[in-house]
Amino acid sequence: MTDTETSDVVIVGAGAAGAALAWRLASNGLKVICLERGYWHDPSDAPQDRPEWEGERLRSRAPNPNVRQSVEDYPVLADTSPIQPQMFNGVGGSTILWSAHAPRFRPSDFKAHTLDGVGRDWPIDYWDLAPYYEINDRMSGVSGLAGDPGNPPRTPRTTPPVPLGIAGQRMAAAFERLGWHWWPTDGQVLTADVEGRQGCNGCGPCELGCARRSRASADITYWPAAVGLGARVITGATVTEVLFDSPTRASGVRWFDDNGGEHLIEASIVALACNGIGTPRLMLAGGGARFPEGIANSSGLVGRGLMLHPIAAATGVFEESVASWAGNSAFCLLSQEFYETDTARDFMRGYEMQLTRGQGPLITALGGFNLDVPWGIGHHRRFEQLFGHVATLAISCEDLPDPDNRIVLDSSATDRHGLPAARMIYRLDGNSERMITHGLAAARRVLLEAGAQEVLERRVLDQTGFHLMGTTRMGNDPATSVVDKTCRTHDVRNLMVVDAGVFCSSAPANPTPTIQAIALRAADCLIADRGKVLA
Amino acid sequence: MTQAIDQLAGTLLPGDGRWPNAADLGLATTITEIAALRDASATALLRFTNSPPAGLFGDPDEQVGAVRTMERERMVEFGLLRALVYEAYYRDARVQSIIAERSGWRMGPPQPQGYLEVFRHDPPPDLSGVLARGVRWRHDGTDTARAVRAEQENHPTRTWTEEEIKAWRQ
Numbered sequence: 001m002t003d004t005e006t007s008d009v010v011i012v013g014a015g016a017a018g019a020a021l022a023w024r025l026a027s028n029g030l031k032v033i034c035l036e037r038g039y040w041h042d043p044s045d046a047p048q049d050r051p052e053w054e055g056e057r058l059r060s061r062a063p064n065p066n067v068r069q070s071v072e073d074y075p076v077l078a079d080t081s082p083i084q085p086q087m088f089n090g091v092g093g094s095t096i097l098w099s100a101h102a103p104r105f106r107p108s109d110f111k112a113h114t115l116d117g118v119g120r121d122w123p124i125d126y127w128d129l130a131p132y133y134e135i136n137d138r139m140s141g142v143s144g145l146a147g148d149p150g151n152p153p154r155t156p157r158t159t160p161p162v163p164l165g166i167a168g169q170r171m172a173a174a175f176e177r178l179g180w181h182w183w184p185t186d187g188q189v190l191t192a193d194v195e196g197r198q199g200c201n202g203c204g205p206c207e208l209g210c211a212r213r214s215r216a217s218a219d220i221t222y223w224p225a226a227v228g229l230g231a232r233v234i235t236g237a238t239v240t241e242v243l244f245d246s247p248t249r250a251s252g253v254r255w256f257d258d259n260g261g262e263h264l265i266e267a268s269i270v271a272l273a274c275n276g277i278g279t280p281r282l283m284l285a286g287g288g289a290r291f292p293e294g295i296a297n298s299s300g301l302v303g304r305g306l307m308l309h310p311i312a313a314a315t316g317v318f319e320e321s322v323a324s325w326a327g328n329s330a331f332c333l334l335s336q337e338f339y340e341t342d343t344a345r346d347f348m349r350g351y352e353m354q355l356t357r358g359q360g361p362l363i364t365a366l367g368g369f370n371l372d373v374p375w376g377i378g379h380h381r382r383f384e385q386l387f388g389h390v391a392t393l394a395i396s397c398e399d400l401p402d403p404d405n406r407i408v409l410d411s412s413a414t415d416r417h418g419l420p421a422a423r424m425i426y427r428l429d430g431n432s433e434r435m436i437t438h439g440l441a442a443a444r445r446v447l448l449e450a451g452a453q454e455v456l457e458r459r460v461l462d463q464t465g466f467h468l469m470g471t472t473r474m475g476n477d478p479a480t481s482v483v484d485k486t487c488r489t490h491d492v493r494n495l496m497v498v499d500a501g502v503f504c505s506s507a508p509a510n511p512t513p514t515i516q517a518i519a520l521r522a523a524d525c526l527i528a529d530r531g532k533v534l535a
Numbered sequence: 536m537t538q539a540i541d542q543l544a545g546t547l548l549p550g551d552g553r554w555p556n557a558a559d560l561g562l563a564t565t566i567t568e569i570a571a572l573r574d575a576s577a578t579a580l581l582r583f584t585n586s587p588p589a590g591l592f593g594d595p596d597e598q599v600g601a602v603r604t605m606e607r608e609r610m611v612e613f614g615l616l617r618a619l620v621y622e623a624y625y626r627d628a629r630v631q632s633i634i635a636e637r638s639g640w641r642m643g644p645p646q647p648q649g650y651l652e653v654f655r656h657d658p659p660p661d662l663s664g665v666l667a668r669g670v671r672w673r674h675d676g677t678d679t680a681r682a683v684r685a686e687q688e689n690h691p692t693r694t695w696t697e698e699e700i701k702a703w704r705q
Binding site: 147153179205336 | 546547548549551552554569572573574575599602617618621622624625626630631634637638639640643644645646647648649650651653654657658660661662664665666668669670671672673674675676677679680683684686687691692693694695696697700701703704
């Protein structure tokens with residue numbers, strides 16, 4: 001027999017967005033149930049204190065679900081894409097395996113079409129989101145330094161920035177000599193003890209988890225607070241269908257537990273927060289016979305307009321050691337010198353450069369992001385030249401929306417409950433290609449200025465599809481967007497989407513703070529309208 | 536089985552000066568244990584040990600040729616096997632002590648100590664140059680942007696409060 005529960009709001013997905021939404025709604029007295037197909041993960045289990053720590057990146061902590069193949073994962077077929085999907089299913093979502101680099105979008109990112117005639121404008125602007133960025137920073141804890149002239153002002157950061165180290169200082173001096181922008185990066189990694197979380201001790205691979213809890217993840221920031229306010233998380237809960245009591249009103253969801261048991265939750269609001277792949281997959285597959293073309297898909301845009309951040313890498317090899325095994329792997333300083341459109345260049349919009357480091361012996365030997373390490377004779381000599389001697393500038397490019405870049409269903413594979421796989425169809429456009437060329441030349445210039453003896457380049461890193469944006473985009477016009485500016489779908493007013501699928505532009509910056517700010521804002525919009533939308 | 540694994544390991548990572556030949560470290564058991572942690576790796580190892588590439592047990596040139604052929608023709612399997620061999624090799628204390636000696640790296644996993652010692656003498660970042668170059672973010676055409684930019688230009692180091700930022704909302 002199928003059991004049924006009721007709630008004001010049911011959220012599908014307990015990641016960065018679902019957690020922020022749940023906390024904000026529960027803070028305002030709403031009954032919230034969140035269904036998560038994955039499980040809780042104890043931060044103390046992070047592998048950095050075990051001999052196999054580096055190998056875990058290739059197995060249980062692999063960010064690519066097709067490599068990890070955990071029971072809770074679903075297949076994402078991407079054999080034709082130059083960039084492979086990266087995500088995690090569990091309480092905390094992909095923040096369980098993230099590097100916690102936390103830049104914000106800039107004001108111009110919300111008006112790309114108006115300012116530059118490319119991409120799409122958002123129906124909201126930076127100033128709408130700024131207060132929510134602040135709330136999110138307070139909830140997550142952010143290290144960094146306020147005052148960056150490359151961005152609008154923000155409040156003082158929770159703790160000082162992560163240290164630059166030898167490589168960071170060299171790079172900072174090089175940027176300075178070139179007269180280019182740089183700034184210590186905002187990161188959701190605390191550098192001093194705060195409220196039960198220990199300060200970072202620079203061990204390196206934040207993306208494997210953090211037993212010290214220096215690095216934020218939604219399971220240790222928002223979820224304890226949300227649960228304390230009465231929100232419930234049900235794990236091992238795979239949602240297969242959104243239920244309706246009329247064509248324009250959702251009534252809840254159907255979900256299955258680990259043992260195949262079927263359950264229903266009836267709710268006044270259904271909120272999807274399964275990331276830019278999982279949400280369109282559920283919307284396309286989970287409408288039953290009533291919506292064979294997908295839920296809330298009168299625009300035909302559900303799944304379309306996938307934006308990633310194409311990432312190129314330039315690695316400088318230094319004669320002296322720069323101790324590159326140490327320090328937060330993905331961030332310490334950031335340059336946004338080429339962030340904005342310059343019509344003198346042959347591409348629109350821009351990119352940012354971030355210094356990466358923190359690679360141990362195994363990953364170095366395997367070539368890391370970008371290294372050329374032969375096997376056989378010559379392996380050890382090359383390893384010695386590289387290990388501890390490299391600094392990599394990752395070039396994160398804004399991706400313009402293209403309707404042909406999309407998520408579709410592919411029944412050639414299914415998850416454990418029979419729902420079809422997602423297929424990711426993606427190609428780089430000419431704008432990205434030209435941007436990458438410019439970015440690599442700029443990064444090479446900085447690295448040589450910093451004293452690198454050799455610069456290794458890679459145009460597109462394949463295992464970098466972390467930022468899954470644009471597949472259920474936001475807008476004022478139901479014909480050209482899936483959700484409105486409050487994240488409610490145009491077609492089904494009590495159905496929300498609160499992940500990066502709603503993004504209208506990708507910006508060059510990592511999306512998580514923007515995802516969480518949007519979720520918090522969506523919660524406030526819902527609360528303001530609660531009299532109308534809560535049955 | 537052990538012989539084939541050792542032969543592959545020694546071909547991928549031959550000795551060089553102080554660096555030991557991987558075949559001499561007795562890594563086959565560790566490699567098998569690591570392979571068991573992931574289905575794809577276990578399958579690749581089983582396939583390799585059941586039918587090692589021709590030439591693997593030949594003279595040194597034939598060994599290299601056999602592995603090169605496998606790298607070219609069975610790329611995915613080769614990648615998995617190479618990762619297994621490297622993981623076992625770079626986890627070995629004898630290898631890690633050489634890395635430590637030659638690079639200054641502290642052998643063993645990075646926690647619980649971390650690497651704060653690397654950053655102990657970091658000076659505070661000198662941001663005077665960046666600040667001197669002025670506000671760099673682009674005006675989005677709103678009155679709020681105009682007002683905030685002007686204030687930021689005039690007072691680049693002032694402290695902002697959450698309440699002030701909340702008041703920016705249109």
